[in-house]
Every structure is written in C-alpha cells, then in structure tokens.
Amino acid sequence: MSRTVKTAAPADSTPARARKIRRSVVVPLLLVAVLGGSGALAVTRPWEHGESATERAPVAHDLVAVEKGSLSTGIQAGGALAFDKPTPVVATGRGTLTALPAVGTVVKTGGRLYEVDGRPVVLLRGARPMWRDLGPGAADGPDVEQLKRNLIKLGHAEGLGLAADQKFTPGTTTAVKHWQKALGMPQTGTVTVGSVVMLPQPTIRVQQVGAQLGAAVGTGSILTVTSTDLVATVQPAENQLSRFKPNGKVTVKLTDGGTINGHIRSLVRGGASGGSGGDGNDGSSDKTTVTVALDAQGLAKKSGPSSVVVSVVGDSVSDALIVPVTALLALDGGGYGVKVADGADAARLVKVQLGLVADAKAQVSGAIRAGDQVVVPK
Structure with missing residues (x-):
C-alpha cells in the first residue's frame, strides 16, 4: 500500500539563510521520463523556472514498493492468425461448372477439387500450370x-x-x-487441359468460392485456396519496423491465453502476405505486412483464425528489483539513487546501479530490497 509524504514550505519565522541551506539539501534532481523506450533519460530541475522560495507550493510525494519480477524491452503489436499462402485457382479449358467445393473443404493431392461438365477436376502437385x-x-x-x-x-x-x-x-x-x-x-x-489443377501445396483448404454453378469456364479465378497451415500476420507501425528482422524470434499470444513461438518469415510492403488479405480501403495497402511462421501448428489450429498479439523478443531480465523510473534521482557525482522511506516521515538516499529500462520501469541493484518503499513524485 502506498502512502503520501508531503514536504511543507518553510515557515515565515525561519531566517532566510536557514531556509536557503535547507532547500539546497532537500531538493533533488527528479528523473521524469524515459524517452521513446530506448533508455534515454531526461532530468528536470523544478527550481529553474524563476519562482521564488516563498512562491513554491508544498511538494507531495507517494511511496511505491520495490517489486521483484521480470522486465523486457520487447515490443508488441496486434495481429491475426490466418491460413497461409492464399492462391487463386483459374479454371482453364471449356465447359460448365457443375460442382463447386464448400468454403473450408480440405483437398489432398489426387482429390477432386471441382467439376466441369460432370467430370472431376483433380488437384495435382506442381509449380507449373497445365498449358x-x-x-x-x-x-x-x-x-x-x-x-x-x-x-x-x-x-x-x-x-x-x-x-x-x-x-x-x-x-x-x-x-x-x-x-x-x-x-x-x-x-x-x-x-x-482443364482436367487437373497444379498447385505447389500437397494439401489445400478452400478459402473462398468466386463462381456460381452453371457458369461457363473462362480465364478468371473461380476459387481461392490456402495451405492448411496457419501463420500470424501483423502490420507494425513505422517506428516499430526496425525491431522486426527477417528470421527474428517472436512469441504469439492466442485469444485463449496460450503462447506459440515463431520466427519472422517475410516482410512485404503493401497489402497482406500470407493472410486473408483486404481491399486496402483502410490504408493497410501502404503498410508493411510481417508474416510469422509458427512452431506449433496443433495449438494454432486449436485456436483457429483469430486475433493475436505478436511480441518481438528483446532483452529481458528475470528475478530483478524493479522501480518506476520516476523514483530515480540523478546524483551530483554521477549515477542514480532512490529515496527509501525510513520511518514515519524520514527517507534515506540509496545509490543504485541502473540495469534494463523498459515500459517506464527500471531494473536497479544496490543496498535495496523487494518491499522497500521508494519516493516518487505524486
């Protein structure tokens, strides 16, 4: 539980020289920000704004307990699970479509994909279309x-x-x-020609049907199919892209709370890659789509297409002492310290060594322990 500590302004009866000495002792350098998540530190000196000693209002502070836990510089971005490699299927040859698969149908090599003039069109494996x-x-x-x-x-x-x-x-x-x-x-x-469809995948899943029964076979796409494997796709903000590196390790948090490890397979500017795609009317066509290959397809398929949170693995520490960055004081001789509550209204300055900084929190070490109450600006 935190409590509030207030430092009152000096009484008028105190001699001016004494007030000046007291101010020089108790006014610290307050660390108030971590800029851009990069660990750059900024310091403010509230007495450098032109106000006189008698004009300053009482300064209130809170006490926050030192925590013990984990800290990471990894970043997170919202994404989605989607079936991999959407591919249009073009019906070649001549005839009338007499049977079409349902969305979600899974077809293996050698299986019947659709039907023309009452004859099956069979899925075979290959990168070269029949011509x-x-x-x-x-x-x-x-x-x-x-x-x-x-x-x-x-x-x-x-x-x-x-x-x-x-x-x-x-x-x-x-x-x-x-x-x-x-x-x-x-x-x-x-x-x-037209009796088989050659696709690179040994097994496909029908994602979309774009033709009607009774339509004449032409040169347009009648189906969109995908792999049966799921991937995670995410479109990071521009200032996050530098953290998404080819083959970089990531973790994907599922809607059911489970987590899957993966690695970045591709980064493609404009539109979606490996997902369900979109019409681009939301401006997504200008963004870079990151596709993540997943290590555990079983867990992914149990979750199914859904929203996920993709985390880029960064530097991390565990079992660390953690304080808010606003508890840190820049010391005159260099380095940092924190004020630790010592009794009802007293606090002692403890010099600490600064470690990992992330999410407005800092790892510290020194003569400090978990549960200690440190002073932070209110």
Missing part, C-alpha cells in the same frame, strides 16, 4: 515430368518401372489410364 494436353506423342518437357511424379506418388505406376523424367513413354500412357479408371473417367491415356 497443353499430355498424351502419346507429346514432346518432352518439364510438365511431363511433373505429371509423372504425381502418377508415381499416387500409386498408379506400380509395376511399370516408370521414371520421373521428361519423356511421355508408353508406360506413362498406361499409368494415366490407371489413374483415369480410379476416377471413373474414360481411359484415354491423355490428360487434357
């Missing part, structure tokens, strides 16, 4: 190799001795027919 039909007689190319890797991975090339190379061999034709049979499609041995 031509692949069948007997197709010229060699990396798109052939990409298709063959999928056929082998999905188990449709067993016993064929199929190699993941760029040649469309008779064995490739047989593997394609096995795949088409498993899907219940005509076994032509040719993979046509």
Whole structure:
C-alpha cells in the first residue's frame, strides 16, 4: 500500500539563510521520463523556472514498493492468425461448372477439387500450370515430368518401372489410364487441359468460392485456396519496423491465453502476405505486412483464425528489483539513487546501479530490497 509524504514550505519565522541551506539539501534532481523506450533519460530541475522560495507550493510525494519480477524491452503489436499462402485457382479449358467445393473443404493431392461438365477436376502437385494436353506423342518437357511424379506418388505406376523424367513413354500412357479408371473417367491415356489443377501445396483448404454453378469456364479465378497451415500476420507501425528482422524470434499470444513461438518469415510492403488479405480501403495497402511462421501448428489450429498479439523478443531480465523510473534521482557525482522511506516521515538516499529500462520501469541493484518503499513524485 502506498502512502503520501508531503514536504511543507518553510515557515515565515525561519531566517532566510536557514531556509536557503535547507532547500539546497532537500531538493533533488527528479528523473521524469524515459524517452521513446530506448533508455534515454531526461532530468528536470523544478527550481529553474524563476519562482521564488516563498512562491513554491508544498511538494507531495507517494511511496511505491520495490517489486521483484521480470522486465523486457520487447515490443508488441496486434495481429491475426490466418491460413497461409492464399492462391487463386483459374479454371482453364471449356465447359460448365457443375460442382463447386464448400468454403473450408480440405483437398489432398489426387482429390477432386471441382467439376466441369460432370467430370472431376483433380488437384495435382506442381509449380507449373497445365498449358497443353499430355498424351502419346507429346514432346518432352518439364510438365511431363511433373505429371509423372504425381502418377508415381499416387500409386498408379506400380509395376511399370516408370521414371520421373521428361519423356511421355508408353508406360506413362498406361499409368494415366490407371489413374483415369480410379476416377471413373474414360481411359484415354491423355490428360487434357482443364482436367487437373497444379498447385505447389500437397494439401489445400478452400478459402473462398468466386463462381456460381452453371457458369461457363473462362480465364478468371473461380476459387481461392490456402495451405492448411496457419501463420500470424501483423502490420507494425513505422517506428516499430526496425525491431522486426527477417528470421527474428517472436512469441504469439492466442485469444485463449496460450503462447506459440515463431520466427519472422517475410516482410512485404503493401497489402497482406500470407493472410486473408483486404481491399486496402483502410490504408493497410501502404503498410508493411510481417508474416510469422509458427512452431506449433496443433495449438494454432486449436485456436483457429483469430486475433493475436505478436511480441518481438528483446532483452529481458528475470528475478530483478524493479522501480518506476520516476523514483530515480540523478546524483551530483554521477549515477542514480532512490529515496527509501525510513520511518514515519524520514527517507534515506540509496545509490543504485541502473540495469534494463523498459515500459517506464527500471531494473536497479544496490543496498535495496523487494518491499522497500521508494519516493516518487505524486
């Protein structure tokens, strides 16, 4: 519990010389601010404002207990959990959309993503989109190799001795027919443009459906899909950006109180990166979006897309003696001290060593202990 200590103005009956001596003893240098969170200290001298001794009002002070705990220079910024890497899916070829997935649907490599003219369009893994039909007689190319890797991975090339190379061999034709049979499609041995969607992720989640059933397939995006992994995204203020460094360590506090460690994966100027995005009407398109990869996907998925607080790991101390920065007094000979209450109305000056300074608090050490009452301006 804090109590108030007041220093009364001298009585008129006190000789002027005595009053002058008393003032020179009791008026300290008051440390009043920590500037910009950087540890820079500012000092004020209240007697340097031109008022006379008889004009100064009584100065009131409070007593605050010295705490023992942790202190950190890390910074915090509000952010969000979002599914990673939103990617538009463009329907190629010709036909009519006859089936579309629901938002939240998870599709693995080899699974049916949507349907055109009653035929499934299948998700396959690859960075190169399908741009031509692949069948007997197709010229060699990396798109052939990409298709063959999928056929082998999905188990449709067993016993064929199929190699993941760029040649469309008779064995490739047989593997394609096995795949088409498993899907219940005509076994032509040719993979046509528009019958598959190639994406880099092995498993995707449908984030948004941007087309209607019955619409004609064109060249626009019909779906937006994401990875099934969650990331944290945050748009720090400009004066915080220097603390967000590539691969820097952070902690992410979830809405349920849990905490996940992570590291900064990317910083992208303008718009959102790895999140759900936005229309930019709130000015966010001018900000830098920081994407944080998370160490514990299980905890993240249990929480789901939600608001989070991202903390950049900075210098920290634990089991430290902590006082408000306003308790610190700049000493004439250098260094700092605090006034510790010693009895009902007395206080003694104790020199302290200054440690970490953050959040208007300071780590101190010296002839002081937790629970001591230190004087601070009221």
